Amino acid sequence: xxxxxxxxxxxxxxxxxxxxxxxxxxxxxxxxxxxxxxxxxxxxxxxxxxxxxxxxxxxxxxxxxxxxxxxxxxxxxxxxxxxxxxxxxxxxxxxxxxxxxxxxxxxxxxxxxxxxxxxxxxxxxxxxxxxxxxxxxxxxxxxxxxxxxxxxxxxxxxxxxxxxxxxxxxxxxxxxxxxxxxxxxxxxxxxxxxxxxxxxxxxxxxxxxxxxxxxxxxxxxxxxxxxxxxxxxxxxxxxxxxxxxxxxxxxxxxxxxxxxxxxxxxxxxxxxxxxxxxxxxxxxxxxxxxxxxxxxxxxxxxxxxxxxxxxxxxxxxxxxx
Amino acid sequence: xxxxxxxxxxxxxxxxxxxxxxxxxxxxxxxxxxxxxxxxxxxxxxxxxxxxxxxxxxxxxxxxxxxxxxxxxxxxxxxxxxxxxxxxxxxxxxxxxxxxxxxxxxxxxxxxxxxxxxxxxxxxxxxxxxxxxxxxxxxxxxxxxxxxxxxxxxxxxxxxxxxxxxxxxxxxxxxxxxxxxxxxxxxxxxxxxxxxxxxxxxxxxxxxxxxxxxxxxxxxxxxxxxxxxxxxxxxxxxxxxxxxxxxxxxxxxxxxxxxxxxxxxxxxxxxxxxxxxxxxxxxxxxxxxxxxxxxxxxxxxxxxxxxxxxxxxxxxxx
Numbered sequence: 001x002x003x004x005x006x007x008x009x010x011x012x013x014x015x016x017x018x019x020x021x022x023x024x025x026x027x028x029x030x031x032x033x034x035x036x037x038x039x040x041x042x043x044x045x046x047x048x049x050x051x052x053x054x055x056x057x058x059x060x061x062x063x064x065x066x067x068x069x070x071x072x073x074x075x076x077x078x079x080x081x082x083x084x085x086x087x088x089x090x091x092x093x094x095x096x097x098x099x100x101x102x103x104x105x106x107x108x109x110x111x112x113x114x115x116x117x118x119x120x121x122x123x124x125x126x127x128x129x130x131x132x133x134x135x136x137x138x139x140x141x142x143x144x145x146x147x148x149x150x151x152x153x154x155x156x157x158x159x160x161x162x163x164x165x166x167x168x169x170x171x172x173x174x175x176x177x178x179x180x181x182x183x184x185x186x187x188x189x190x191x192x193x194x195x196x197x198x199x200x201x202x203x204x205x206x207x208x209x210x211x212x213x214x215x216x217x218x219x220x221x222x223x224x225x226x227x228x229x230x231x232x233x234x235x236x237x238x239x240x241x242x243x244x245x246x247x248x249x250x251x252x253x254x255x256x257x258x259x260x261x262x263x264x265x266x267x268x269x270x271x272x273x274x275x276x277x278x279x280x281x282x283x284x285x286x287x288x289x290x291x292x293x294x295x296x297x298x299x300x301x302x303x304x305x306x307x308x309x310x311x312x313x314x315x316x317x318x319x320x321x
Numbered sequence: 322x323x324x325x326x327x328x329x330x331x332x333x334x335x336x337x338x339x340x341x342x343x344x345x346x347x348x349x350x351x352x353x354x355x356x357x358x359x360x361x362x363x364x365x366x367x368x369x370x371x372x373x374x375x376x377x378x379x380x381x382x383x384x385x386x387x388x389x390x391x392x393x394x395x396x397x398x399x400x401x402x403x404x405x406x407x408x409x410x411x412x413x414x415x416x417x418x419x420x421x422x423x424x425x426x427x428x429x430x431x432x433x434x435x436x437x438x439x440x441x442x443x444x445x446x447x448x449x450x451x452x453x454x455x456x457x458x459x460x461x462x463x464x465x466x467x468x469x470x471x472x473x474x475x476x477x478x479x480x481x482x483x484x485x486x487x488x489x490x491x492x493x494x495x496x497x498x499x500x501x502x503x504x505x506x507x508x509x510x511x512x513x514x515x516x517x518x519x520x521x522x523x524x525x526x527x528x529x530x531x532x533x534x535x536x537x538x539x540x541x542x543x544x545x546x547x548x549x550x551x552x553x554x555x556x557x558x559x560x561x562x563x564x565x566x567x568x569x570x571x572x573x574x575x576x577x578x579x580x581x582x583x584x585x586x587x588x589x590x591x592x593x594x595x596x597x598x599x600x601x602x603x604x605x606x607x608x609x610x611x612x613x614x615x616x617x618x619x620x621x622x623x624x625x626x627x628x629x630x631x632x633x634x635x636x637x638x639x
Binding site for chain 1: 411426428429522523524525526527547550551555558559560561562563564566567579580581582591592593595596
């Protein structure tokens with residue numbers, strides 16, 4: 001068992017390299033050799049790399065959330081990151097991007113980032129305010145409430161500014177298509193910090209699997225671990241959402257794929273989710289680019305289209321197993 | 322606990338549904354060639370149109386509510402602006418229309434709010450079921466759906482002329498528009514090789530095919546639309562950046578200067594776009610989003626702007 005688990009990481013690494021190579025080689029401007037280097041370097045490569053970074057972060061955050069809430073069905077958007085970020089982005093679109101085009105900092109990712117963090121902060125304050133925070137159930141319910149509230153406000157703002165619906169819609173479906181190197185460097189620091197913190201907590205997550213009381217008995221500071229993991233996962237998720245929009249299913253599907261293949265231990269689950277998440281989104285973006293060439297298929301559509309059937313498969317396998 | 326997934330899913334689907342509805346509404350404003358557009362826009366039981374004397378010296382006294390920015394521009398252009406008592410929140414041209422601009426919405430019309438103005442005629446684009454509602458309370462309406470051809474626009478102007486007792490002014494306006502457009506087309510020297518262009522609806526590279534009305538504007542000059550290769554899926558495809566750059570169009574028309582703050586500078590600053598012909602040859606043209614998505618009299622200015630651009634880009638790169 002031990003030597004088997006050692007093989008998984010190199011295998012996932014090789015897969016990621018393969019996915020990167022494939023991603024860079026295939027695209028609407030022509031495959032490797034036929035396409036202009038200018039296009040490959042400036043347009044395709046940042047897109048492939050951003051897909052990798054976003055996929056890695058969403059999968060890792062999803063796996064961590066699942067561990068900290070002891071629930072295999074949660075995703076990184078659980079505590080309201082997505083709804084908050086969506087609201088922030090919608091407000092920027094509603095104000096009008098021409099009004100803000102001269103700003104030093106592009107307000108769109110900033111508003112999405114701040115909106116996502118604020119939503120989770122409210123969730124946390126509300127959830128913790130009700131006490132009984134021990135299993136995280138109140139936190140999850142608070143997340144549901146905050147998500148609904150933010151979504152309602154977003155819908156209202158959209159209805160008042162329906163001329164920007166197409167822009168907001170396109171943002172919600174995920175936008176790897178406009179990726180630049182600037183996007184990559186913007187999110188990378190957050191993703192690195194978040195990933196390191198989450199990785200350091202992977203053993204604690206294994207302890208948490210036995211239950212809060214038992215974990216406390218084993219000497220784990222459950223509340224501190226939960227807080228650290230939630231903050232790190234939220235920070236990373238908010239950062240990637242702010243540049244890529246909402247890309248669904250990656251955060252659920254990939255950790256489950258890993259559980260099926262390599263078992264449920266977080267020591268292996270987290271690094272494997274990171275690597276396979278990157279590969280998954282890089283590979284999913286390829287049909288996004290070429291399926292309707294030269295038109296784009298939104299990445300959110302592709303991931304959900306691949307993700308939903310897979311999710312059903314996972315559920316079936318689990319029941320029969 | 323287990324509600325978390327369905328909730329986030331539902332969130333996305335709800336938003337999707339809302340956005341799709343919005344897209345439909347948006348599309349109409351962007352000159353979507355709705356099937357209704359080919360049917361002649363009809364005056365449904367507009368008493369004023371039949372009762373009023375059809376001469377321009379005695380305009381029928383009317384109270385008009387316009388929920389269509391394009392129709393608002395037509396009404397003011399034929400001199401019927403004085404009859405307009407309220408326009409919707411999107412009608413921002415001409416300046417006189419701002420004086421009667423209200424919170425009324427053409428996308429999500431509120432029948433009671435409209436009825437409050439006690440209009441004799443409500444002008445809208447037919448994308449909602451407002452017509453049936455108005456009929457139920459006995460208010461006449463006129464529908465001007467998104468056009469496909471220039472003739473559709475002329476018909477709409479003439480119908481509004483008839484409905485407001487300004488047949489003469491309407492005919493004059495149509496004749497002037499036709500003459501100006503003909504002159505603009507004639508002013509263009511035909512390029513040796515057909516010029517290719519990219520019409521940008523927003524900074525995520527949504528575009529239009531030649532099936533749309535705006536596509537017809539470029540068709541006047543024999544320009545080739547690079548988005549036409551994406552035809553078959555939709556008339557409003559989202560093109561990939563790789564494709565646009567590799568096509569290297571001679572002209573890029575920015576219909577996203579207002580919505581998305583795009584300009585000659587921002588396009589020039591995009592990574593990888595420096596190699597595109599239009600960027601090197603001064604072929605990036607900033608359009609007014611509103612003019613490029615409506616079908617009022619200002620379409621003449623749009624045609625003239627395209628004509629100037631076609632000539633200029635040929636001088637820059639013979």
